[in-house]
Amino acid sequence: MYFLLKSLHIFFIVSWFAGLFYLPRLYVNLAMTAPDSPEHKHLLIMANKLYKFMQPWAIGALVCGLALLIVQFGFKMGWGHGKILIGVLLLGYQHYCGKLLRDFQQGRNTRSHKWFRVFNELPVFTLIAAIWLAIYKPF
Template identity: 35%
Template sequence: MYYYLKALHIIFVVTWFAGMFYMPRLFIYATEAGEQQPEARDILRSQFAVMMKRLWYGITWPSAVLTLIFGTTVLLKGDWDMIVFQPGGRWLLIKLLLVAGLYFYHFTLHHIFQQQMKGVFRYSSQQLRVWNEVATIFLIAIVMLVTVKESMSMVWGLAGLILFIIVLMSAIKIYKGIREKKNS
């Protein structure tokens, strides 16, 4: 039974991340629709609002809840809770802290979603593009940590993650430059 629960946990982690990867893209599209003529802007934003609601309430939120339920169940059924504060369980403690950060990120997406549903577009498409990559950073950090556990040096793990963030932010900046050049 434990492995079925673990499989369900992984499945809902994947669907949760799918929602967190796509939702900011929809935020970006809805924000950029503001650059269109009023009639086109309203049609686009209306369609994006429908897509956002379906994704957020139909996939992302249920997956976040089921990830938490199955993750907690796997933690307890596998007796992982017994090693969290042991030297061999440091990786799990760090993972749980990263997961808490991921839920915080989820709630920030919910806040942006609520704003956009009210017609408030506070962030530029460039800011949303950067925010879109936060889930990627969490995904890489958590998967690497769970996969290599104690085999990874904390220093090299952080150095690799920082390097990845630098490369990712550089790619976003390069993309912005290409878009601006293309539009001018």
């Protein structure tokens, strides 16, 4: 059971992070195109499909991660709480990505492509923190 959960968790995490890395990159390109251009409309379709595609991967990652912590440790480890915090932060990031997508869809985006380039890097830091916690298991 443990190895199945761990394998599924890794699969879901990799899939989810692919979307978390790419969706804001689409926002960079959306911010650089004219709202009435065909390219802009195409990028909006891509972003919307990717956002919807990410939902099951996020749920799978969190469910398998929590189950893995419970099965392996009975939920009594400090580093696991840190990983849960990272998961919650990533859910917040994804939720905010959804808000940004709705802003683009409704023509209300006010942010520049430079802002989105910085925003695009935030999941990198959470991934580094999650890997560090998983490998070293401090606390």
